[in-house]
Amino acid sequence: MHLLFYSFFLVLYRLGISLASGFNSKARSWITGRKFIFTHLQESIGQNNAPLIWMHCASLGEFEQGRPLLETIRKKYPSYKLLVTFFSPSGFEIIRNYNGVDYIFYLPLDSNKNARQFLEITKPKLVLWIKYDYWYFYLSALKQKNIPTLLISGSFRIEQPFFKWYGKLHIRMLDCFKQIFVQTQASIELLKSIGFSQKIIASGDTRFDRVLEIVSHFEPIEGLDDFCKNQPVVVAGSTWIEDEEELDHYANTYPNIKFIIAPHEVSELRLKEIEKLFNRCVRYSALIKENRTNAIKTEVRSVTVQSETRDQNETFPATNANVLLIDNIGMLSRLYRYATIAYIGGGFGNDGVHNVLEAAVYGKPVIFGPVYEKYKEAIELLEAGAAYSIETALELEELMNNMLSDEEWLKQSGNVARNYVREKAGATEVIMNYIQENRLLTS
DSSP: OHHHHHHHHHHHHHHHHHHHTTTOHHHHHHHHTTTTHHHHHIIIIITOOSOEEEEEESSHHHHHHHHHHHHHHHHHOTTSEEEEEESSHHHHHHHTTOTTSSEEEEOOOOOHHHHHHHHHHHOEEEEEEESOOOOHHHHHHHHHTTOOEEEEEEOOOTTSGGGSTTOHHHHHHHTTOSEEEESOHHHHHHHHTTTOOSSEEEOOOHHHHHHHHHHHTOOOOTTHHHHHTTSOEEEEEEEOHHHHHHHHHHHHHOTTSEEEEEESOOOHHHHHHHHTTOSSEEEHHHHHHHHHHTSSOOSOOEEEOOOTTSOTTOEEEGGGOSEEEOOSSSOHHHHGGGOSEEEETTTTSTTOOOOSHHHHTTTOOEEEOSOOTTOHHHHHHHHHTSEEEOSSHHHHHHHHHHHHTOHHHHHHHHHHHHHHHHHTOOHHHHHHHHHHHTTOSOO
């Protein structure tokens, strides 16, 4: 019965995506990216006899989570080909040109036929399933073929289906993994309550390894030092409109404080929406274009900034801007290096706060909205005094003013954040030790 409902859900999901593709660009990418998918797989992988490792990720965040493990495997086992699949367009579109693996594809929608055809073409020797995005037919087919499948950085909470009366199918999916690596001891206790105790290891979260790697290979971002000019800087990352509305009054009131805003989405509609909130705003692309044009000149050119408080034809000097709007994807993890204080978006939405580790690793105190209960690292940073949660713009302004006027507070919070990340590192090594000790790969 559970499998019947699951199959019915897949039919409805496919229908819903098809209907949405007419007006939603992400849904359209989801559909078009899977057209002739098996033909493309066969042409790319089917004729290759080299052994293959498959890593599946829901989206970009999970890819970053699995990336340290993938890159370590690449170094230790260079004879293996690496395949990465995504369920979400937001992950695939950003990573599609990543040259650290051999193949990048969308995962065909789950079905018995698709799963078997996919495995017949790819023939993976090892599968790394990052955090979640469980698909019954794929996992069942992997188990039936006796292909070792590892769940990496799993995170379990009591409200998930595994621990509900209707969760039998989800429990069967978990049983398909050869080994389950979880982030916390609390996850182990939850899994024990449903009968899993023999194949679980609390390895920690590979994201800690990933952010430390980013810091160790940091490259400066063009134009940022000139924009910041040794002034206090608030970097607001992965923001939604609710976050920007918490920040706009403070940014407009204190022009001597620099704000760098990297929205979660960078469509033209969203960028214009943000520009209307901030009086002294310039896009990153416009700033860089102007800097390059005026590298030898002394005069200042102006760029047009949309604002409800200004006429659309009025120009605003880029050199006087105190808000820099990032209009590209891919540099956020480096932006936090320039922060005095980091604001992490998502904390006013249903899904909750985004990745706080990307800022904490640089030794930056972190601020976010009230929705963070799903994220262990956010909770632990709060408890340690390295992060702060706010519910209103007034709270945010008071907190920032107090922090910016107390250098010792800033320094201490930042040090706690940095040390927290360093102490939590090492999950990649734990997983690699398991792979080697159990001879899941051969040199």
